[in-house]
Amino acid sequence: MRKILPMLAVCGLFLGASLSVLAADEKTITGSATCAKCALKEAKACQNVVIVKDGDKEVKYYMSMKNKVASDNHAKAGFCKSEKKVKVTGEVSEKDGKKFIDPKKIEVVEE
Numbered sequence: 623m624r625k626i627l628p629m630l631a632v633c634g635l636f637l638g639a640s641l642s643v644l645a646a647d648e649k650t651i652t653g654s655a656t657c658a659k660c661a662l663k664e665a666k667a668c669q670n671v672v673i674v675k676d677g678d679k680e681v682k683y684y685m686s687m688k689n690k691v692a693s694d695n696h697a698k699a700g701f702c703k704s705e706k707k708v709k710v711t712g713e714v715s716e717k718d719g720k721k722f723i724d725p726k727k728i729e730v731v732e733e
Contacts, residue, residue, distance in 0.1 A: 650711040651683055651723065652731060656704040657696075658684065670701045672710055672723070683714070683723040695728040707731040 653674035658665035662682075670685040670692050685692040691712075700706035712725040 647714050648712065648726075649714045649723070650709060651714075652707065652709045653683070654704065655699050655701045655706045655708045655730075657702045660702045661704045668696060668702060670696055670699075670725075672708060681721060683710070683721045685710075685723055685725055689724060691725045691728055695725075699728055699730050 651672055651674050653672040656662060656671050656673055658669035658671050659667055662671060667687070669687055672683045672685075674681045674683065687693050687696070696702065699708050707730070709729045709731050710723055710725050711727040712723045715722050715724070
């Protein structure tokens with residue numbers, strides 16, 4: 623009995639960790655860097671947005687500026703100037719019909 627309880631606890635930890643990995647929808651997107659405030663006129667404060675072409679449609683992926691990767695790359699990746707193409711890797715979610723990406727990495731793509 624003493625050996626079973628620690629083994630069950632370890633199994634529970636591994637199961638929980640694997641389920642959290644499965645729940646995350648990590649994706650890499652490539653598109654035009656733009657700003658929800660400056661370029662799109664959709665927000666009162668600057669917010670990174672990546673516009674991705676999907677056939678005939680454009681899909682907008684919004685980022686929270688509370689995310690350090692997003693805030694650190696706002697000026698460097700040219701989001702306010704809407705002049706650069708970026709590749710963003712992060713967890714994608716959807717809320718109120720909008721797509722969001724929680725970036726782990728943002729790279730400027732040379733054309």
